[in-house]
Amino acid sequence: MIEVKNLNKNFKSKKIIQDLSLTIQENQLTSLIGPNGAGKSTLLNMIGRLCPYDSGQILIDGIEVEGWESTELAKKLSIMKQSNPLGLQISVRELMAFGRFPHSKGRLTKQDQEIIDESLDYLSLSDLQDKKITELSGGQLQRAFIGMVICQDTKYILLDEPLNNLDINHSIGIMNLLRRLVDEKGKTVVVVMHDINYASQFSDRIIAMKDGKLFANDDANDVFQKDIVDDLFDIDVEIIEYNLRKYCIYYGNDCEECLNNTEDVKTFHQATN
Template identity: 45%
Template sequence: MIEIESVSKSYGGVRVLDDVSLTIPTGGITSLIGANGAGKSTLLSVASRLLPADSGRVRVDGMDVATTPGPVLARRLAVLRQENAMSVRLTVRELVAFGRFPHSGGRLTREDSRQVDEALAWFELGPLADRHLDQLSGGQRQRAYVAMVMCQGTDHVLLDEPLNNLDMRHAVQMMRMLRGMADELERTVVLVVHDVNVASCYSDRIVAMREGQLVAEGPTSELMTPELLRKVFDVEVEVHELAGRRIGVPWS
């Protein structure tokens, strides 16, 4: 469970997060939606202690992220940012193995290696394991990064736009894998997504933000309404039911 209590954050006088309070329950996929600049990524960064909050606090399983020692928190919560350009050249296996760092401190045990193999298999990276990251396509590389985060073996996994740069096929593949992580491995997955329909089809809960404030949160079915989407995105959106799924169509 992630509890966010009246968190605020400003950049150079601009309030990016304005007194946001939110509880993300254990289990399932929660998607953060909102227009560009709504504060989704900032909220994710604050929740994962990559950014310090100006005020308010965040607790993961009751531990304050600002004061909990890094290694302790890294065994409970894993995070992946949008930009992951690295100045070092790694193979896929080396990258994924870094996910075990909070447990192994750099010396992989047999159990660590087993977990690495499992993560590689889960994200279908086995045949690519010994390739260097710069030899992979964007989609494969993205999978490798998510595999590293999964390999960390944490109950909470926070991902900032994991579908960035992925085409339709790879986006669907990624979302299925994340769905599997939530269902079969019982991880709590929190995503920043900019496609509402991805959020609608794959997540259990939606958190909607606008201009640094929380607009609404709740089960996906309750939030996928024309009224709410208009409020969040400032665009008329029709919502249609298609094969049991709610699909928003903004091109009316």
């Protein structure tokens, strides 16, 4: 279990995370949603020990994240950041092999190679395994980084916007893969997402953040209420139900503000054409 208790984080004097307390249950897929700048990445990075916090606690299986020995933590928890370093002249397979480092310390065993093969296959990257990562498309690169995290084979998997750059087919493929990691391998997956309909469709729980504070934390279907989504994103949505899951309709919105925006766009086009 991951427990966050009274967590606070400032950047300079700006409060980014304010007195945040929440629990992430094991063997569930939890989506972290909220507007730009809400503090989602900061929270994920603090849980993954990529960023220090000012006060409060983060406990991973009862031990404060700062107290974990690095290799042991890397065997317990993996994290994919929102943006990943580019420019490394390594192949897709070599990138995935980095994920095995906490286990193999650089000497890949037959079992490590099998895990890499399985992940390449899962992510439809087998044909690209020898290609340099600098030569991949945005979506292929995103899948390679997800593959590296999956190769790490940890109990906790944290992914910051894993669907970035992915087409619909690959987005659904990744979400199905994450679901299987939870349902078949007992993993605990936390995903930062902007597409709230994917969050509704695939998550067990949804944590919503706004202005560095907890806004909602409940079963996915319970967070998917019109008043919650409206207030979270300051929009006007319609929630519909299909196959026992709720979906949010936010296109073709005819709220006054949206119409004004449409007029602005028309005026802009008229002025520039």
